Amino acid sequence: MHELSVVEGIREIALHYARSARASRILSIRVVIADSSSYLEDALAMFWDEVCGATEAAGARFDVVRIPEELLCLECLMSFVGGGNDHRCPECGSEWVKPIEGQDCYVESIEVETAGG
Amino acid sequence: MTVKTIQVSQNVLSANREIAENNLARLNAAGVTALNLMASPGAGKTSLVERTIQGFAGRLRIGMINSDTSPAAMDAQRAEWAGAVAIHLNTAGRCHLDAGMVGDALDSLPLRDIDLLLIENIGNLVCPASWQLGSHWNVLIASTPEGDDKPYKYPRMYSGVDALVINKIDLLPYVSFDPDCFTRGVEALNYGLTTFPLSCRSGAGLDRWFEWIASIAVRETAMAQ
Numbered sequence: 444m445h446e447l448s449v450v451e452g453i454r455e456i457a458l459h460y461a462r463s464a465r466a467s468r469i470l471s472i473r474v475v476i477a478d479s480s481s482y483l484e485d486a487l488a489m490f491w492d493e494v495c496g497a498t499e500a501a502g503a504r505f506d507v508v509r510i511p512e513e514l515l516c517l518e519c520l521m522s523f524v525g526g527g528n529d530h531r532c533p534e535c536g537s538e539w540v541k542p543i544e545g546q547d548c549y550v551e552s553i554e555v556e557t558a559g560g
Numbered sequence: 561m562t563v564k565t566i567q568v569s570q571n572v573l574s575a576n577r578e579i580a581e582n583n584l585a586r587l588n589a590a591g592v593t594a595l596n597l598m599a600s601p602g603a604g605k606t607s608l609v610e611r612t613i614q615g616f617a618g619r620l621r622i623g624m625i626n627s628d629t630s631p632a633a634m635d636a637q638r639a640e641w642a643g644a645v646a647i648h649l650n651t652a653g654r655c656h657l658d659a660g661m662v663g664d665a666l667d668s669l670p671l672r673d674i675d676l677l678l679i680e681n682i683g684n685l686v687c688p689a690s691w692q693l694g695s696h697w698n699v700l701i702a703s704t705p706e707g708d709d710k711p712y713k714y715p716r717m718y719s720g721v722d723a724l725v726i727n728k729i730d731l732l733p734y735v736s737f738d739p740d741c742f743t744r745g746v747e748a749l750n751y752g753l754t755t756f757p758l759s760c761r762s763g764a765g766l767d768r769w770f771e772w773i774a775s776i777a778v779r780e781t782a783m784a785q
Contacts (some may be wrong), residue, residue: 460566554566
């Protein structure tokens with residue numbers, strides 16, 4: 444359920460940038476989420492429609508870009524990009540790994556409509 | 561009408577981080593040391609809070625922010641009975657506290673009359689790890705019945721905390737918990753982590769926990785002055 448808090452954060456960022464650019468409407472938003480994050484894409488999209496209500500972001504398309512997580516092998520200390528559900532170290536085969544990057548969830552860009560030329 | 565793309569590249573938790581920094585500044589100004597207590601449900605957060613309040617009766621003025629996903633305020637009540645100023649936060653289903661909720665709670669607490677603030681987060685080993693609250697110390701309370709594999713299953717939580725309590729050590733003979741396996745996992749994620757094996761039920765190990773609390777409470781208060 445923490446997706447609600449995340450989406451509220453995303454909305455605030457989008458509105459801040461849109462208002463700074465004197466945009467009348469946000470048409471779409473592009474959000475980058477690491478595979479290792481615990482955020483569910485469907486839940487984010489569902490809450491997005493709900494929290495945007497009567498703001499400039501109402502009706503904006505919600506695009507999610509997934510990036511792979513980077514893992515560290517705790518046996519041989521090699522770092523590697525994780526793929527799918529197999530998180531074993533490609534070097535030594537250990538399953539003892541932890542995510543070292545990709546916790547991030549950030550707003551990459553917004554597409555807006557402005558009155559001016 | 562013109563359509564244009566604006567590059568943003570801003571982390572979604574940046575706003576929370578700013579509020580957390582503000583919370584920390586408020587706590588420092590009032591000379592309050594704050595602990596963010598995180599754990600799975602049933603690990604013994606409230607028991608440790610109770611023991612701590614009782615252990616420092618007459619020595620430290622303790623405030624508590626208790627959170628639950630429902631209006632059930634029995635944990636805050638237990639803290640009040642034990643002698644603390646307690647506030648109950650109902651997160652209405654949300655799985656973690658965020659800095660804004662804690663900031664609102666700080667508005668309602670007599671910060672000048674508190675030395676130590678215990679923030680009892682929602683019982684959950686995933687979400688609370690991502691949201692900083694503005695506390696001085698992030699503390700994880702593990703417990704032996706949970707099993708020794710938890711550091712491996714919840715690496716983000718174990719790697720992000722500043723101190724670790726292992727509660728219910730009195731149950732070691734009865735549960736499947738290999739301390740070596742557990743410690744190996746913790747050390748790999750958070751080398752040298754300050755750890756307190758203890759039992760809220762028997763009282764074993766609580767003296768070291770109390771010593772640590774006393775040392776950090778004094779230190780933070782001194783730094784604030």
